Amino acid sequence: MPATTYNASHGVKMAVDRVHKGPGQAGNKSALSYRCDIGVPGYTGYIPQTAAIPLQVKGSTKYIGRTVEGLHKDAPAADSADYHTKSWYQKQFQADASSYHKPSKDSGGYWIAKGCGVPSRPFSANSTYQSELQHGGPTAHHQLECTVGLRSTLSCYDGARRGLSSGSIKATPASVRQPLGFRTMYSSMHGEQVELSQAYAGALAGRSTHTSNAAALPQAVPSTAGGLSQGAQQLMGQLIKEDVGSHTQDFGAYGDDPLKHRIFGAKEMTGAATTRDLAAGTARSTLQVPGYTGFIPESQYKALACREASAIDQPRQDGEASTMLFTLDQYSRQRVPLYTGHRPTALSNLSVVEPAHGPTLQTTQGYANFKATQRPHTVDNSNFLDSRKGIMSFFNAGSSLFASDNGLAEAQKFYQSKRGKRANLH
Numbered sequence: 001m002p003a004t005t006y007n008a009s010h011g012v013k014m015a016v017d018r019v020h021k022g023p024g025q026a027g028n029k030s031a032l033s034y035r036c037d038i039g040v041p042g043y044t045g046y047i048p049q050t051a052a053i054p055l056q057v058k059g060s061t062k063y064i065g066r067t068v069e070g071l072h073k074d075a076p077a078a079d080s081a082d083y084h085t086k087s088w089y090q091k092q093f094q095a096d097a098s099s100y101h102k103p104s105k106d107s108g109g110y111w112i113a114k115g116c117g118v119p120s121r122p123f124s125a126n127s128t129y130q131s132e133l134q135h136g137g138p139t140a141h142h143q144l145e146c147t148v149g150l151r152s153t154l155s156c157y158d159g160a161r162r163g164l165s166s167g168s169i170k171a172t173p174a175s176v177r178q179p180l181g182f183r184t185m186y187s188s189m190h191g192e193q194v195e196l197s198q199a200y201a202g203a204l205a206g207r208s209t210h211t212s213n214a215a216a217l218p219q220a221v222p223s224t225a226g227g228l229s230q231g232a233q234q235l236m237g238q239l240i241k242e243d244v245g246s247h248t249q250d251f252g253a254y255g256d257d258p259l260k261h262r263i264f265g266a267k268e269m270t271g272a273a274t275t276r277d278l279a280a281g282t283a284r285s286t287l288q289v290p291g292y293t294g295f296i297p298e299s300q301y302k303a304l305a306c307r308e309a310s311a312i313d314q315p316r317q318d319g320e321a322s323t324m325l326f327t328l329d330q331y332s333r334q335r336v337p338l339y340t341g342h343r344p345t346a347l348s349n350l351s352v353v354e355p356a357h358g359p360t361l362q363t364t365q366g367y368a369n370f371k372a373t374q375r376p377h378t379v380d381n382s383n384f385l386d387s388r389k390g391i392m393s394f395f396n397a398g399s400s401l402f403a404s405d406n407g408l409a410e411a412q413k414f415y416q417s418k419r420g421k422r423a424n425l426h
Contacts, residue, residue, distance in 0.1 A: 131139050360366035
């Protein structure tokens with residue numbers, strides 16, 4: 001017979017092997033109570049008063065747990081709150097009994113005409129297309145009639161008013177229409193450029209390829225209704241036709257030698273960086289394309305790769321050692337000046353205390369890295385009580401792709417009472 005000891009909490013004698021052996025041991029396997037709020041199935045140690053009171057289940061009168069008597073039994077029943085909330089629609093839009101009236105007629109649809117009430121004013125609005133194109137004449141007359149008696153600030157309205165009073169309103173072509181009393185920004189910037197048109201016409205006269213265009217280009221021409229001279233209009237059209245696009249400037253015309261458009265050195269690439277720098281995806285323009293970290297053709301990494309590929313006795317770089325956390329730590333923490341390499345976003349690379357001054361705030365990537373370090377970090381739960389550790393760690397899901405918590409709990413309960421020869425808990 002095993003040795004016994006006296007348990008003051010229950011007032012009975014219990015076997016020595018069933019007494020609680022300390023925190024984290026879960027040695028008590030009695031069937032007096034079952035406590036699962038700690039997370040250790042089978043643990044039946046001291047249960048505080050707050051955990052011993054069963055909580056009322058919403059919408060049900062049944063309780064889960066052992067029977068409770070006395071004041072604790074009446075405490076949940078004192079809560080008389082209605083857990084069955086009524087419908088919000090029924091509560092807010094409940095029909096009033098006094099608002100119901102017996103129908104005066106039997107046929108359907110009689111309430112439609114009754115509910116319409118007094119006929120409203122007819123809809124007289126017109127669309128922009130109707131008012132300006134289809135009914136342009138009456139609309140213009142109406143607008144001009146509204147301005148009768150007002151002081152004119154624009155010179156073009158005087159003729160319109162005189163024509164309206166005399167009854168002779170006719171459509172005049174744009175060539176003889178009077179100019180407005182103000183100049184637009186476009187006409188002030190690109191309007192009467194007589195000197196520029198004359199200088200450009202003289203330059204075209206010296207070319208043999210543009211002789212016909214130079215002869216056809218007029219000299220000082222009076223301004224038109226839009227404020228833009230005919231010479232300036234032809235000049236702008238000629239400039240647009242003779243302008244060289246960026247693609248032609250970078251890559252040349254069809255059949256040109258591509259070596260003529262190459263850049264020698266990184267300084268020239270930065271100073272004249274355009275679309276050709278990203279043509280083959282093998283260039284890095286550090287000042288023109290922010291954040292671009294493509295392949296750099298001329299670098300120490302390429303020289304090392306070429307040297308390892310050409311020399312047989314050259315030892316290759318250890319790839320495993322080059323991917324350690326120390327190597328991946330490439331934040332710009334002002335350790336290496338002007339270094340803005342990439343560092344993978346991983347939990348191991350994020351810490352509360354950053355070395356040196358932390359991520360730089362001068363770049364967009366550095367600011368994002370700095371904000372990432374300000375997030376609240378997760379609590380390390382490696383030392384927490386867990387049902388899958390300790391004495392119950394031999395219950396596992398095996399080779400199954402999915403782990404069932406219910407299955408593990410049922411297995412633990414089964415082997416707690418039906419112990420096999422190889423399923424001992426001690």
